[in-house]
Amino acid sequence: MIKNEKSEINMEDPGGVTRLREEHEKVVKDCERRIQHWEKVSGDYDALKERLKTLPDRLSYDIMVPFGPMAFMPGKLVHSNEVTVLLGDNWFAKCSAKQAEKIVDHRMKYVKNELCGLSKTMTNFETRVGMVKDWENMVTEKGDYVDIREVIGKNDATVTKGKRRVAHRPNSKPKLETVLDLEEENEGSGEDAQQNGSTKSFMTQEELWARLDELEKIEELQNEQDSEDTSSSSSEDRNDTDSPTASNGLFVKSHINAPPSGEMKEDDEEDHSLPTIYFSHTVEPKKVRINTSKNTTLKFSERKELKEHSKRKKKNGHQNGHAHHEVHKIQTPADIYRLFVDVRNGEPVPKKSILKSRSRENSVCSDTSEGSAADMDERRMMGRSFSHDESTPSDNSDSLTEEDSTKGMPSHPAGKFEAFSGTVVEKDSMPLAVPFLTISPPALPTIMERKLEEVAVPDVEAPQQPVKRVSKFKAARMQQK
Amino acid sequence: MAEAIQKKLNTELEKYTQMQKDVSKSMSARQKLETQLAENNIVKEELDILDSANTVYKLIGPVLVKQDLDEAKATVTKRLEYINGEIQRYDTLLKDLEKKSDQHRQLLSSLQQEFQKAQGLAVGKV
Numbered sequence: 001m002i003k004n005e006k007s008e009i010n011m012e013d014p015g016g017v018t019r020l021r022e023e024h025e026k027v028v029k030d031c032e033r034r035i036q037h038w039e040k041v042s043g044d045y046d047a048l049k050e051r052l053k054t055l056p057d058r059l060s061y062d063i064m065v066p067f068g069p070m071a072f073m074p075g076k077l078v079h080s081n082e083v084t085v086l087l088g089d090n091w092f093a094k095c096s097a098k099q100a101e102k103i104v105d106h107r108m109k110y111v112k113n114e115l116c117g118l119s120k121t122m123t124n125f126e127t128r129v130g131m132v133k134d135w136e137n138m139v140t141e142k143g144d145y146v147d148i149r150e151v152i153g154k155n156d157a158t159v160t161k162g163k164r165r166v167a168h169r170p171n172s173k174p175k176l177e178t179v180l181d182l183e184e185e186n187e188g189s190g191e192d193a194q195q196n197g198s199t200k201s202f203m204t205q206e207e208l209w210a211r212l213d214e215l216e217k218i219e220e221l222q223n224e225q226d227s228e229d230t231s232s233s234s235s236e237d238r239n240d241t242d243s244p245t246a247s248n249g250l251f252v253k254s255h256i257n258a259p260p261s262g263e264m265k266e267d268d269e270e271d272h273s274l275p276t277i278y279f280s281h282t283v284e285p286k287k288v289r290i291n292t293s294k295n296t297t298l299k300f301s302e303r304k305e306l307k308e309h310s311k312r313k314k315k316n317g318h319q320n321g322h323a324h325h326e327v328h329k330i331q332t333p334a335d336i337y338r339l340f341v342d343v344r345n346g347e348p349v350p351k352k353s354i355l356k357s358r359s360r361e362n363s364v365c366s367d368t369s370e371g372s373a374a375d376m377d378e379r380r381m382m383g384r385s386f387s388h389d390e391s392t393p394s395d396n397s398d399s400l401t402e403e404d405s406t407k408g409m410p411s412h413p414a415g416k417f418e419a420f421s422g423t424v425v426e427k428d429s430m431p432l433a434v435p436f437l438t439i440s441p442p443a444l445p446t447i448m449e450r451k452l453e454e455v456a457v458p459d460v461e462a463p464q465q466p467v468k469r470v471s472k473f474k475a476a477r478m479q480q481k
Numbered sequence: 482m483a484e485a486i487q488k489k490l491n492t493e494l495e496k497y498t499q500m501q502k503d504v505s506k507s508m509s510a511r512q513k514l515e516t517q518l519a520e521n522n523i524v525k526e527e528l529d530i531l532d533s534a535n536t537v538y539k540l541i542g543p544v545l546v547k548q549d550l551d552e553a554k555a556t557v558t559k560r561l562e563y564i565n566g567e568i569q570r571y572d573t574l575l576k577d578l579e580k581k582s583d584q585h586r587q588l589l590s591s592l593q594q595e596f597q598k599a600q601g602l603a604v605g606k607v
Contacts, residue, residue: 087528088524089520090540099535
């Protein structure tokens, strides 16, 4: 059976191969013919040269002159040195024998060139003919060469050695065992790399997407759990999930023991929980802002905490001055935004961008052109209050001093945490503003200038601006209500 | 239906053969020009070898006409240039003809296919 197949296959091809061979042989023959022609020409030229050399030896020769095709006449050949040469293209030239010789030499050069080229092509095609003959022999199995053919079966050879990768179900957590399987598979399927390479990569991508989905869901769960569990446990979970993800993401190296510190670099010296860094903010600067609204600042701090631990803490932040130095967990960048909250009229409002006029109220260095004069005056007032360090009749300074005194203490213990315990007490920029303004640094010339300028007109405007701002805000709130 | 296609096929075939003939004609003309080019090159070189002492003749019909060496050289050079120009012209002509013949060939093959289909249909019908 196999033989029959082979013979069938072979019988188809010889047509082409023999045709090729025949064509090659034709070319070879043509070359031979041309070479013969040129060799004849070359021989003629050689003879001519000889004749030209000997011709001028005598002045005249007795010769038998051919008359027509059948007769000869005795005659003399005179002017033996004068030769009329056909230069080609109907051009003739009379020259001496020697000059004719030169011309002959010149032509010989040309003839030799032609001969060389022709011989080269001939050898070239001869080799080709030989090769084609060999092919023919192979195909027809006449000679010693045999064409090796392999018939491809029904994908028998594509059976994979080793396990095939299985795409994880989207909602299942990847386990370490699967990671191990990955290793095995890599070793086993390395041999069939070519065949499985594409499928493997495809499945790996699927796996990756599945993992991504898993992680998203886990993250959502964790966000919910944040309010209830401790941060360490959640981060632990996260780390666990991340490590296999990292290993599978690479999908060639299976780092089963991806260190917990690999992904989340939150180093800590605590043993039981994974290290996390907690951020806590001092509330003092916020209180400054609140002062303008004539509300107690205590409430503001509480509100801020409420914002952070919205689900975790109930409304226990009322009189809790300590709340602010509790753990302010920032686990995602979004958490940071939660901290930056303004409190107006007792309700937290997300901070506006610093490029907007409102947010510039509290910034020290901004010199807002679009900011209302009220903002400038307010700042002036605050600066004045700080610098003069008096109990001015303005509300700002009063509440400021109050809160400075009250809040100074609670914030202090926050600094007494262990080194790298994970709680970083951040202070807002405002407290720094205090010394700035008092020292009157060159960095803040504008504010100082205005302070100097309009010292005379503080009180009148001061009560008005807070009033105005409050009124605006209140109006908005009233509208909302 | 099949007959119409057949007629079309025949006309197209004739056109194609005509085109092929044109191609072969221009090819042969070009080859002739090439030999002339080679020859004139040799003549030029040989004229350079000679000096003005030798008289140069030009064969016009059965008559050998004397020519000045310099004149002869100039004439030969001009002829050479002319031949080069002609070769280029023929080259472009050949290219165009080849393109046209290719297009025609494709047309022919498509027509043939149609014809075969039609024939198949006709056979089926019959």
